[in-house]
Amino acid sequence: MKRHYVRRGGRKAQRGAVSVMVALSLIVLLGFAALSIDLGYIAFSQRRLQAGTDAAAMAGAMDLWKSASSTAFADARAYAAGQGNNTMPPGVTVTSTTVQGLTLSASSVPLPASQAASTYNGIQVTQQASVPLFFARIFGVNTKTISATSKAGAGFGAAPYNVMIILDTTRSMATTTDSNCKNSSGVALTRLACAQAGALQLLTGLTLAGDNVGLMVFPPISPSSSSYSFSCSSTEPGVVSTGQNGYSAVGVSGSNATYQISPLGGGYLSSGTLSTSSGIVQALGGATSKCSGISAPGGLGTFYAQAIASANAALTSFSQNQNPAGKNAIVLLSDGIATASTTQLGNVLGKTGGSSYVYGTECQAAINTATTAKNSGTTIYTVAYLGGEGASAPSCADGADALTACGTMQSIATSQSNFYSDTCTNASSTQSLNQIFSSIAYSLTKARLIPPSAT
Template sequence: MNRYLGRHSGRKAQRGAVSVMVALSLIVLLGFAALSVDIGYIAFSQRRLQAGTDAAAMAGAMDLWKSASATAFADARAYAAGQGNNTMPNGVTVTSTTVQGLALSGSSVPLPASQAVSTYNGIQVMQQANVPLFFARIFGINSKTISATSRAGAGFGAAPYNVMIVLDTTRSMATTTDSHCKNSSGVTLTRLACAEAGALQLLAGLSLAGDNVGLMVFPPISPSSSGYSFSCSSTEPGVVSTGQNGYSAVGASGSNATYQISPLGGGYLSGGQLSTASGVVQALGGASSKCGGISAPGGLGTFYAQAIASANAALTSFSRGQNPAGKNAIVLLSDGIATATTAQLGNVYGKSGGSSYVYGSECQAAINVASTAKSSGTTVYTVAYLGGESASAPSCGDGADTLTACGTMQSIATSQADFYSDTCTNASSTQSLNQIFSSIAYSLTKARLIPPNAT
């Protein structure tokens, strides 16, 4: 009997010990579960902080080329974690945001810092935040400090672009000079020479993205055969003649008349530098040992609507053969005045009753054609090059439509940000041609996040 009672009380003691162990295990498990909630919240907050810091660095890097450092830093702060849409999880507070400009080497960022308005080609954003804890408070830990650092560089290649440069080569470009444009010897250059130098600057910038670049001019030229491409070793064709001791402002149907100087896809780089063997580089005067580049044989009076249409058609056709298709862009440089005569416009464009009659409304015709190009997805950049003339004069003379040179070029551009000028006050910026073309080249590149240890 006593033996039975002893065994019974032993089993009760064992059951009591198991209960205590289970209770202690549950407490430990609940503690781990509670801590996992805090750890998960910290990890979630860390990801949000890093995302905001990355966004801030990218926003700042996009401004480095054409804006002062103060603007780039302010935009970086505006997109940082805790600002605007980059909100942090409930209760998490951003305690510090530090923005720093970086002058990085060419091995890290292709755009030289010395060429940027901000004097920086990279930007670093560092942020700290305070994360409130829940169950860790039991152990006297009320919060956790987290941090994130991000670096971004400017001027990297984006999706491939197909770029058609369209230059005004009417006679005034070769017979007038620009007092704001001089060569290294201080000699004032013609407007055509300045335009060519600026376009070469654009080519140098576009090499960052490896773009396909072509060149067209207006008025159209009359080569001996179709498919013309400029070469210093061959005779440059003249403008299309009207047969009336004048030139044609349009390319006559059924002839070899063309706006093309150098086709897309011809290549213009060698070892990462502009190749003097390239037709487009030669045409823009980049092979001075071989020739001086294209001339401006056209007379007075301009019509560039058809040139815009031809540029867009060439871009569209070229991109169809790409996989994936590149983005298309037109860069148009002109004084913005379209005032060709009826004889220069020919039967279709110049005489009343023609299917495309535009005489007297030639600036508006260019705006309409550009609208069609833009609706097809082509980005149109315009450069109103007046060479120091008044921003409001001369007028296009489109009858009752009081379009000005500056107003026309602004309307042709895809957006206000895509309209540049050396003179027009309504442009996104008033700069020298070299600065303008550098800005356009930069707009075709993208900012990119770079490693934290980039130097």
């Protein structure tokens, strides 16, 4: 009988080999775990660096149009990663920040660099940072260098704005003064003069190239041509009369009644200042040596729904011929009160039984018209200018309309942030007209990030 013997030493050798393999596997697994932690920290740091670089480019681009390049570059550095609130993760150090002014083509930024105060229409910020590693130190790698680059264009970036200003020129605008709006001598100005000054502030806040601005008023006027453009050298047309069917005369076959004072276009600035030869500047009283601009004869009550519709139609027609199409915006200034009588509204609008009968619901008609314009892509800014009448100023209209003036202007605006007022407490802010129009100009011309490939 044979006996089989098992070599005990062989089993020990096998157990030893397994132990070595397990140990090696643990080392590899720990290496992968360490690598994933380090890679995660690098990725997190990269996102923070890019965010700071983007903020720096945006901050610098905001100054390019009206400030020296040194100001733009300094502001870019102030908002860069590692500065102020743009802190980096613990241990991460920003090692370099490079700010460069750019002269970009019109296809990237329509503002010409030659007309900017900084001589640049774009800015590029590049930053580098050193990220400490943790487990990679085992392999002799202590830090990782990361970088981020961001470009921003001055003004509106890739597409111009088409802005139609609509001003209330009813009689009360010329006969009522605003104690909160005074000239350099401290004399209170009429509400019309204050509105004109505010609109001029909007023009000076916009850009010299690309943005197109027009002006409409209500009540409608009755010029010799529906393509009327204001000029100090010609007689200003009067308000369309009730004998011409009042507001309902607008758009009636054979009628030249229009809301237009100055068509959409540029040329309102020259070398960064208001051009006195521009029709819209003259209409707003910017050419004081020639004339005081538009007047407010009144006589037709207040109804502004049609003015909104006319402004949106003009913007839509204008932008259809642009390549690329501009972004359309309406800036409506009114006290928000619509009180035209049935006679002033005219046939159809003011007479019972007409298909467009609006008497008693003029304010709701304006809200409905604004909704149509907003649905077409037009942004609407409203300025509820009550001239110190108080936040509880009149209800919006006569008849069955129970809306308030402030509430109506709020509903017409695209959003709460687009609703301004000198008095209404429900506005996004209550400011002077100059401040309001400066804020609107800023929202229209704020800088935008552009693709890194932009040239």
